[in-house]
Amino acid sequence: MNLFYDPSISALRELVDSSNKSLKVHNVVIDFDGEVIIDPEVKYEGIELSRFKFHTKISQSIKKNAKGMKALFETLLDAYNRGEQAVEMHRMNRAA
Numbered sequence: 001m002n003l004f005y006d007p008s009i010s011a012l013r014e015l016v017d018s019s020n021k022s023l024k025v026h027n028v029v030i031d032f033d034g035e036v037i038i039d040p041e042v043k044y045e046g047i048e049l050s051r052f053k054f055h056t057k058i059s060q061s062i063k064k065n066a067k068g069m070k071a072l073f074e075t076l077l078d079a080y081n082r083g084e085q086a087v088e089m090h091r092m093n094r095a096a
Helices: 009-017 060-064 066-082
Strands: 025-030 036-038 054-059
Touching (some): 009 066, 025 066, 054 066
Antiparallel strands (some): 025 054
């Protein structure tokens, strides 16, 4: 999913649905070109999350929660548009 080319909740839902179901918590990052990546440390061994424009954690339960998915989408858009690493996540999306 890319926030520059395809900023949609449906694209985010597809990305989250494609995540590894055995993990209870997922890292979600935004690269500087707007690409949203879920669990980049699984795809790119040894990568530091701090190298991304924005990073946060979500729980597996967000897949079943439309309100949480919308809040995550809005947070990602805000982080990408404002260009800040520190954006407050909605409590429901934070990892426990």
